[in-house]
Amino acid sequence: MLVSLVQNNPAFGRKMDNARNLVRLMEQAAATETGRPELYVLPELCFSGYQFLSRDEAYALAEPRQGGEGISVLAEAAKKLDAAIVFGFPERSGGKLYNSSMLLTPEGSRAVYRKTHLFAKEKTIFDPGDSGFFVKEFRGLKIGLAVCFDWFFPEAFGTLARLGADLIAHSANLVMPYCQQAVYARAVENRVYVLTANRCGSEDRGAELLTYTGKSVAVSPKGEYLVSLPESEEAAVCLAVDPALARDKALNPYNDIIADRRPELYR
Ligand code: ACM
Numbered sequence: 001m002l003v004s005l006v007q008n009n010p011a012f013g014r015k016m017d018n019a020r021n022l023v024r025l026m027e028q029a030a031a032t033e034t035g036r037p038e039l040y041v042l043p044e045l046c047f048s049g050y051q052f053l054s055r056d057e058a059y060a061l062a063e064p065r066q067g068g069e070g071i072s073v074l075a076e077a078a079k080k081l082d083a084a085i086v087f088g089f090p091e092r093s094g095g096k097l098y099n100s101s102m103l104l105t106p107e108g109s110r111a112v113y114r115k116t117h118l119f120a121k122e123k124t125i126f127d128p129g130d131s132g133f134f135v136k137e138f139r140g141l142k143i144g145l146a147v148c149f150d151w152f153f154p155e156a157f158g159t160l161a162r163l164g165a166d167l168i169a170h171s172a173n174l175v176m177p178y179c180q181q182a183v184y185a186r187a188v189e190n191r192v193y194v195l196t197a198n199r200c201g202s203e204d205r206g207a208e209l210l211t212y213t214g215k216s217v218a219v220s221p222k223g224e225y226l227v228s229l230p231e232s233e234e235a236a237v238c239l240a241v242d243p244a245l246a247r248d249k250a251l252n253p254y255n256d257i258i259a260d261r262r263p264e265l266y267r
Contacts, residue, residue: 001141001243003167004029004037004083006236007216007229009201012049013061019047019073021234022087029236030081037083037238038139043199043216044088044115044148044171045099047073051203051210052090058125059097062090065112071102078106084138086197088147088171090126099126101145101171103136111136113145117153135163141243144192148172151179151186151196161190162258166246172198174213180228187219191257192246194219200232221246 006025010018022042030036044050047070052058063071070089078085084105091100091112098114099122114129115122133156135144144165150156151170160168168186172179179196187194200214218227218239229235249257 001039001139001241002035002037002238003039003041003195003241004236004238005195005197005216005218005227005229006040006042007198007200007214008043008046008234009199010045010047010049012051012203012205015047015061015068015070016073018049019070022046023073023077025234025236026077026081026085029238030083032238034238036081039141039143039169040081040083040085040236041169041195041197042085042087042171043197044101044173045090046087046171046199048090049203050173050199051205051207052125053205053207055097055125058090059092062092062097064092065102065110071104075104075108078104082106084143086143086145086169086171088173096127097125098129099147100129101147101169103138103143103145103169105138111145113147115147115150116156117149119149133159133163135160135165141241142166144168146170148174151183154186154189157186157190157192157194161192165192166243167193167195167241170194170196172196174198175210177213180213180215180217183217184219184223184225187221188223189257191221191249193221193241200230200234221248
């Protein structure tokens with residue numbers, strides 16, 4: 001299957017403009033000679049921006065999973081591109097507010113993952129995710145979702161792999177420098193594809209200057225960097241993934257990385 005990794009630089013709060021720009025980037029990827037991707041992975045909070053100054057501000061920009069300004073634009077694009085899209089968005093649900101990621105299919109199904117491990121001041125804005133980890137199959141590819149700081153917890157990606165994920169769609173707004181190297185280990189230790197779609201650019205809402213690290217990466221189950229995007233430019237690229245490669249957990253005739261686990265000794 002052909003998939004696409006998308007990196008953007010949203011302008012804070014301009015949901016419609018940012019969503020349309022994401023569609024433009026996805027259309028660019030679809031127009032390349034490699035063929036049409038069937039899955040696009042977009043960054044965390046990709047049409048709202050990241051640096052909310054208060055929970056009320058985030059709540060005002062948030063959308064229910066049924067849709068709002070940003071989600072509607074992406075839902076339309078999924079149909080037009082005949083592809084699934086994974087994207088991060090601020091989700092409101094009743095009085096709760098989550099840093100969520102959605103797997104949206106062209107047929108209209110919407111699976112929502114709510115970020116488990118909130119980072120820094122996100123703890124003052126969002127409720128901790130309560131969806132838990134899950135895997136969904138789309139056109140033969142088993143997709144698991146993770147959001148940004150989840151990478152810091154090997155159990156998160158390991159759980160997705162043990163649930164059967166072929167590919168972990170990891171939407172991010174990274175401000176620390178380690179993740180693009182660390183997800184290499186997440187891919188190798190679980191023999192899965194990891195696509196980290198990070199944002200680029202900086203945001204200063206008067207509280208602090210946040211500079212996002214860009215350099216979105218795709219890593220194969222065999223530990224190859226398949227794609228590495230630039231640090232500070234928007235980009236969308238295509239790459240091929242093979243679910244069979246991720247389902248082969250045998251390292252050699254003696255070692256199977258799932259069967260060899262010793263959970264009784266782990267704490
Ligand atoms: C992060 O979790 N957005 C760093």
